[in-house]
Amino acid sequence: MARVISICSSYKVIHVFLSDPMALRLVNGPSRCAGRVEVLHQHQWGTVCDDEWGLSDAEVVCRQLGCGTAVSAPSLAHFGRGRGHIWLDEVNCTGTEAALSECRAKPKGVHNCHHGEDAGVVCSGNPSEVRLVNGSNRCSGRVEVLHNQQWGSVCDDSWGLDDAEVVCRQLGCGTAISAPPRARFGLGYEPIWLDDVNCTGSEAALSECGARPWGESNCNHGEDASVVCLGPAQLRLVNGSSRCSGRVEVLHKQQWGTVCDDDWDLSDAEVVCQQLGCGMAISAPGSAQFGQGSDHIWMDDVECTGTESILSQCRSKTGEPANCNHEEDAGVLVLEKRKKKQMRDI
Numbered sequence: 001m002a003r004v005i006s007i008c009s010s011y012k013v014i015h016v017f018l019s020d021p022m023a024l025r026l027v028n029g030p031s032r033c034a035g036r037v038e039v040l041h042q043h044q045w046g047t048v049c050d051d052e053w054g055l056s057d058a059e060v061v062c063r064q065l066g067c068g069t070a071v072s073a074p075s076l077a078h079f080g081r082g083r084g085h086i087w088l089d090e091v092n093c094t095g096t097e098a099a100l101s102e103c104r105a106k107p108k109g110v111h112n113c114h115h116g117e118d119a120g121v122v123c124s125g126n127p128s129e130v131r132l133v134n135g136s137n138r139c140s141g142r143v144e145v146l147h148n149q150q151w152g153s154v155c156d157d158s159w160g161l162d163d164a165e166v167v168c169r170q171l172g173c174g175t176a177i178s179a180p181p182r183a184r185f186g187l188g189y190e191p192i193w194l195d196d197v198n199c200t201g202s203e204a205a206l207s208e209c210g211a212r213p214w215g216e217s218n219c220n221h222g223e224d225a226s227v228v229c230l231g232p233a234q235l236r237l238v239n240g241s242s243r244c245s246g247r248v249e250v251l252h253k254q255q256w257g258t259v260c261d262d263d264w265d266l267s268d269a270e271v272v273c274q275q276l277g278c279g280m281a282i283s284a285p286g287s288a289q290f291g292q293g294s295d296h297i298w299m300d301d302v303e304c305t306g307t308e309s310i311l312s313q314c315r316s317k318t319g320e321p322a323n324c325n326h327e328e329d330a331g332v333l334v335l336e337k338r339k340k341k342q343m344r345d346i
Helices: 055-065 161-170 266-276 340-345
Strands: 002-008 013-019 024-031 034-041 044-048 070-072 086-088 120-123 130-134 140-147 150-154 176-178 192-194 226-229 234-239 245-252 255-259 280-283 297-303 315-318 331-335
Touching (some): 024 120, 034 086, 130 161, 130 226, 161 176, 161 226, 245 297
Parallel strands (some): 044 086, 150 192
Antiparallel strands (some): 002 013, 034 120, 070 120, 130 140, 140 150, 140 226, 234 245, 245 331
């Protein structure tokens, strides 16, 4: 949409036309930084078709919304079907654009899609209103929470691995390694927002755990709580017929390793498919159906609900030793979505 600015002087009036970026939002997700992609055109919100949709496109959405980097680019209406218009189709971003409106795409409103193909995005930003600071990376450090538009720390009274586990899951940082007390990562600043946090370890967010009312504590910043997470696992499928089928491998400590098939099922495979932007999981074969890996077995007893954005958000035993061998390597088989333009060429 263009707007006109009139600049008056004693000599003349100059009209300057400015082209605004297309308004953008993510809906139906757990936060403002994850959900179905919707854009505003002609004063109406509409969706984006997932034809050609990938991480480069999601990266631009996350940047435009101030939500960090893209974690995944779910397709097939992962966050539910939209209604009304489908404004964009065959979006093709390089990943460096400042706004989605700068990317190549079909003309607005021109598409051959339905709402079962609505595109989604999951960003790494801090929609959860939790962060780890002063650590060596975003998955370790002093725990801080946002309340009343102000960041504050968490007291280490009753703080333990169950609490740390929730923080790691919420941030997409895998499992908790430790829950250091006594300001291990330095003293925070006022306020101290939470005290006597009591999580079971199964909550999706720290805000779901029991605690004293906001701002009530008997602590000082020498008692600031911290977390060290294993970190998000990079993921790939190998030995299959395409990048969307094969043996599941994750990258940890700069080395690729496999996933044990103990408790491996379709819910786990679905998360792998969503993370890789590969469509719908057909099966979750075990027993090294795609061949045996070598060296490390990094994950065991993976338990996903199927709604997680990335595999490292699922409950699991991560890191060696595992009680498995490579004859138990887990795999994934995905129903890949064929692009319409490819189908038109057949």
